[in-house]
Amino acid sequence: xxxxxxxxxxxxxxxxxxxxxxxxxxxxxxxxxxxxxxxxxxxxxxxxxxxxxxxxxxxxxxxxxxxxxxxxxxxxxxxxxxxxxxxxxxxxxxxxxxxxxxxxxxxxxxxxxxxxxxxxxxxxxxxxxxxxxxxxxxxxxxxxxxxxxxxxxxxxxxxxxxxxxxxxxxxxxxxxxxxxxxxxxxxxxxxxxxxxxxxxxxxxxxxxxxxxxxxxxxxxxxxxxxxxxxxxxxxxxxxxxxxxxxxxxxxxxxxxxxxxxxxxxxxxxxxxxxxxxxxxxxxxxxxxxxxxxxxxxxxxxxxxxxxxxxxxxxxxxxxxxxxxxxxxxxxxxxxxxxxxxxxxxxxxxxxxxxxxxxxxxxxxxxxxxxxxxxxxxxxxxxxxxxxxxxxxxxxxxxxxxxxxxxxxxxxxxxxxxxxx
Amino acid sequence: xxxxxxxxxxxxxxxxxxxxxxxxxxxxxxxxxxxxxxxxxxxxxxxxxxxxxxxxxxxxxxxxxxxxxxxxxxxxxxxxxxxxxxxxxxxxxxxxxxxxxxxxxxxxxxxxxxxxxxxxxxxxxxxxxxxxxxxxxxxxxxxxxxxxxxxxxxxxxxxxxxxxxxxxxxxxxxxxxxxxxxxxxxxxxxxxxxxxxxxxxxxxxxxxxxxxxxxxxxxxxxxxxxxxxxxxxxxxxxxxxxxxxxxxxxxxxxxxxxxxxxxxxxxxxxxxxxxxxxxxxxxxxxxxxxxxxxxxxxxxxxxxxxxxxxxxxxxxxxxxxxxxxxxxxxxxxxxxxxxxxxxxxxxxxxxxxxxxxxxxxxxxxxxxxxxxxxxxxxxxxxxxxxxxxxxxxxxxxxxxxxxxxxxxxxxxxxxxxxxx
Numbered sequence: 001x002x003x004x005x006x007x008x009x010x011x012x013x014x015x016x017x018x019x020x021x022x023x024x025x026x027x028x029x030x031x032x033x034x035x036x037x038x039x040x041x042x043x044x045x046x047x048x049x050x051x052x053x054x055x056x057x058x059x060x061x062x063x064x065x066x067x068x069x070x071x072x073x074x075x076x077x078x079x080x081x082x083x084x085x086x087x088x089x090x091x092x093x094x095x096x097x098x099x100x101x102x103x104x105x106x107x108x109x110x111x112x113x114x115x116x117x118x119x120x121x122x123x124x125x126x127x128x129x130x131x132x133x134x135x136x137x138x139x140x141x142x143x144x145x146x147x148x149x150x151x152x153x154x155x156x157x158x159x160x161x162x163x164x165x166x167x168x169x170x171x172x173x174x175x176x177x178x179x180x181x182x183x184x185x186x187x188x189x190x191x192x193x194x195x196x197x198x199x200x201x202x203x204x205x206x207x208x209x210x211x212x213x214x215x216x217x218x219x220x221x222x223x224x225x226x227x228x229x230x231x232x233x234x235x236x237x238x239x240x241x242x243x244x245x246x247x248x249x250x251x252x253x254x255x256x257x258x259x260x261x262x263x264x265x266x267x268x269x270x271x272x273x274x275x276x277x278x279x280x281x282x283x284x285x286x287x288x289x290x291x292x293x294x295x296x297x298x299x300x301x302x303x304x305x306x307x308x309x310x311x312x313x314x315x316x317x318x319x320x321x322x323x324x325x326x327x328x329x330x331x332x333x334x335x336x337x338x339x340x341x342x343x344x345x346x347x348x349x350x351x352x353x354x355x356x357x358x359x360x361x362x363x364x365x366x367x368x369x370x371x372x373x374x375x376x377x378x379x380x381x382x383x384x385x386x387x388x389x390x391x392x393x394x395x396x397x398x399x400x401x402x403x404x405x406x407x408x409x410x411x412x413x414x415x416x417x418x419x420x
Numbered sequence: 421x422x423x424x425x426x427x428x429x430x431x432x433x434x435x436x437x438x439x440x441x442x443x444x445x446x447x448x449x450x451x452x453x454x455x456x457x458x459x460x461x462x463x464x465x466x467x468x469x470x471x472x473x474x475x476x477x478x479x480x481x482x483x484x485x486x487x488x489x490x491x492x493x494x495x496x497x498x499x500x501x502x503x504x505x506x507x508x509x510x511x512x513x514x515x516x517x518x519x520x521x522x523x524x525x526x527x528x529x530x531x532x533x534x535x536x537x538x539x540x541x542x543x544x545x546x547x548x549x550x551x552x553x554x555x556x557x558x559x560x561x562x563x564x565x566x567x568x569x570x571x572x573x574x575x576x577x578x579x580x581x582x583x584x585x586x587x588x589x590x591x592x593x594x595x596x597x598x599x600x601x602x603x604x605x606x607x608x609x610x611x612x613x614x615x616x617x618x619x620x621x622x623x624x625x626x627x628x629x630x631x632x633x634x635x636x637x638x639x640x641x642x643x644x645x646x647x648x649x650x651x652x653x654x655x656x657x658x659x660x661x662x663x664x665x666x667x668x669x670x671x672x673x674x675x676x677x678x679x680x681x682x683x684x685x686x687x688x689x690x691x692x693x694x695x696x697x698x699x700x701x702x703x704x705x706x707x708x709x710x711x712x713x714x715x716x717x718x719x720x721x722x723x724x725x726x727x728x729x730x731x732x733x734x735x736x737x738x739x740x741x742x743x744x745x746x747x748x749x750x751x752x753x754x755x756x757x758x759x760x761x762x763x764x765x766x767x768x769x770x771x772x773x774x775x776x777x778x779x780x781x782x783x784x785x786x787x788x789x790x791x792x793x794x795x796x797x798x799x800x801x802x803x804x805x806x807x808x809x810x811x812x813x814x815x816x817x818x819x820x821x822x823x824x825x826x827x828x829x830x831x832x833x834x835x836x837x838x839x840x
Binding site (some may be wrong): 003004005006007008011012013014015016019020022023027030034035036037039040041042043044045046047048050051054065066067068070074076079081082085086087088090100101103104105108109110112114120122124134145147149152153156160260264267268269270271272273274320321322353355357360362365366367369370371373374377380383384385386387388389390401402405 | 423424425426427428431432433434435436439440442443447450454455456457459460461462463464465466467468470471474485486487488490494496499501502505506507508510520521523524525528529530532534540542544554565567569572573576580680684687688689690691692693694740741742773775777780782785786787789790791793794797800803804805806807808809810821822825
């Protein structure tokens with residue numbers, strides 16, 4: 001009858017100390033995004049297995065926790081493969097469910113629709129330190145807004161939220177898949193090779209410009225093409241205004257309006273004069289998800305090597321469900337990384353109430369107990385947190401432990417006979 | 421490529437209007453329970469299948485969404501039964517995970533430990549109106565408190581929360597499994613028959629005293645025993661003080677201290693003089709879960725036929741995991757029913773911010789756009805909610821729709837040329 005005390009492999013129990021930080025962060029997120037007109041929605045954690053296996057999820061589709069059919073639908077004897085056994089799966093992100101949600105409920109939703117989702121997702125990844133198989137994602141998305149207002153609002157809502165949480169000196173890096181393509185085209189790469197080229201470009205952070213050039217040449221691209229490509233990045237870096245340089249240099253290749261709109265996003269974000277972050281054009285930003293069609297962006301935090309969230313425009317995804325494309329753009333913040341950063345720096349939740357503990361000696365009962373209960377209830381009216389507990393024999397040790405939990409005031413209640 | 425737009429069978433999408441109510445209720449719950457010293461915890465939605473199939477869950481164990489093994493662990497060819505295919509399942513309640521959590525983390529937790537859990541659970545029930553296969557549960561539990569302070573604090577925390585949510589004229593019905601047993605024993609039922617007797621007693625609400633007597637006699641119990649039993653209920657109803665009557669009448673059968681402690685709970689709750697609810701002794705209250713060992717209670721709401729939450733003491737459950745019993749008591753409020761009641765009465769979330777919409781004509785761009793964005797960002801500083809959207813051709817219709825969403829102020833931005 002002894003059962004397993006541990007959580008399932010790769011998932012974790014969350015203790016009160018961390019939960020209080022998570023609840024606080026969730027509260028700030030909801031409050032701040034609401035000010036930008038984002039409204040919360042929720043979808044079931046379980047999705048039809050067909051929706052999760054539609055090739056939009058890339059590698060994540062290999063990591064699905066699949067759910068066994070139930071009752072008569074499950075026939076073990078005739079089952080030939082896994083697919084015959086399952087009908088659902090736990091979602092591996094919030095984007096596929098959002099698009100399904102939008103397709104299902106579009107008639108009841110405003111245009112543009114600004115959605116906020118905070119929810120768990122599951123991936124059967126190899127367990128490793130700090131990465132879990134169940135984790136929280138936090139996404140905002142705007143559906144039905146073709147103009148760059150979507151990008152501007154998404155970026156500002158996100159940076160405002162991060163600033164409220166106390167983050168400083170972070171960067172929003174921004175690029176556009178159309179800029180990526182135009183640069184590759186200018187250099188002389190064939191369109192069919194773009195994805196392969198971008199995978200290598202994505203390593204710029206780690207292997208540097210020389211490394212990128214070497215790996216491209218190893219794949220058989222000509223030195224001339226590679227040089228033309230790498231020189232562009234140097235020129236952007238040296239230009240006073242990178243986007244303006246690109247707009248002029250690649251004016252033949254880039255679709256009309258792309259750079260004007262792109263620069264408008266950067267200028268509008270800068271116009272708010274927020275001093276907690278900067279927005280920078282990063283021509284090496286690729287972002288893996290194949291569904292992005294336009295602008296892409298990422299949060300870089302000095303305290304945290306690597307990205308702490310990101311997103312972009314994906315105008316072709318709703319069409320996969322409905323047959324009609326709907327302009328869409330989203331930004332996901334790395335909820336778990338933010339919690340990790342806050343916990344590591346010993347973050348204390350602001351505005352915590354006064355914490356008082358009533359210690360009641362054993363033997364205090366009847367009417368006297370009722371009075372104490374009523375007194376505690378009254379003290380709570382003004383916002384005080386009151387813990388009512390029995391007094392231990394070792395009262396000093398008990399108070400020490402309560403102090404560790406944040407209790408700063410103690411009231412002792414003894415048996416009447418002792419008091420008088 | 422067309423995919424399913426509907427959520428999986430029996431689960432639902434939650435739209436912004438309902439989500440805003442849910443978020444508000446969740447906030448009130450967290451804030452109020454915190455004042456009683458309850459601290460939030462979270463466990464994974466997935467539990468080891470063995471933990472979910474330990475017979476503590478009763479009928480719910482037949483309704484588990486089971487999760488397929490992954491990788492090499494899944495061997496379809498050698499699998500003889502369902503059990504060979506699965507290693508996890510979605511939790512069907514929050515009690516089993518809580519007890520596992522406590523067993524796993526007891527060394528890091530205070531004594532007594534007061535836990536608040538708000539989370540989804542899953543049951544593959546037959547879908548029916550208003551009942552879903554994924555739903556939110558909200559439980560508070562106190563582990564390690566043997567005295568009736570646990571019951572008192574659980575009841576007051578719950579009634580305070582319900583009152584804050586605007587509920588009035590509700591009842592806390594309270595009983596004790598030891599009273600149930602003593603009454604059955606007094607009437608002459610054999611201990612082995614108690615469970616059967618209680619299942620029929622539980623129908624008192626629906627079939628009345630005569631119905632209960634008839635069904636008991638149909639099962640072969642003597643009329644003398646049945647009469648002795650039914651008379652007890654009448655006597656309690658007619659007594660000035662039901663618990664005091666039982667204390668005296670069954671003083672031989674009831675373990676010492678049970679009734680003193682039971683009356684202390686009722687008196688202490690009454691001593692707070694809250695006028696939103698009453699606490700009443702209900703000797704017919706049974707509650708199904710076999711794991712209850714002492715006090716049991718339930719919320720009855722006039723607006724809602726049936727229970728709107730409940731709980732009780734379950735002192736023997738932690739021992740199932742650890743081998744050592746720990747006193748435990750919990751109270752679960754019917755989160756989904758509360759949401760349903762609030763939605764039905766057209767509940768409006770209090771304290772909603774002023775909602776302003778900026779409508780920007782197509783063609784407003786560049787520096788002008790940047791200015792508007794900066795203006796919106798500034799307006800948000802004082803708590804105003806500002807939606808920035810492109811102006812539609814039919815501006816009147818657009819504003820009508822925004823008014824329905826709660827926007828009360830509109831600012832129109834035209835192209836410079838039109839303005840001057």
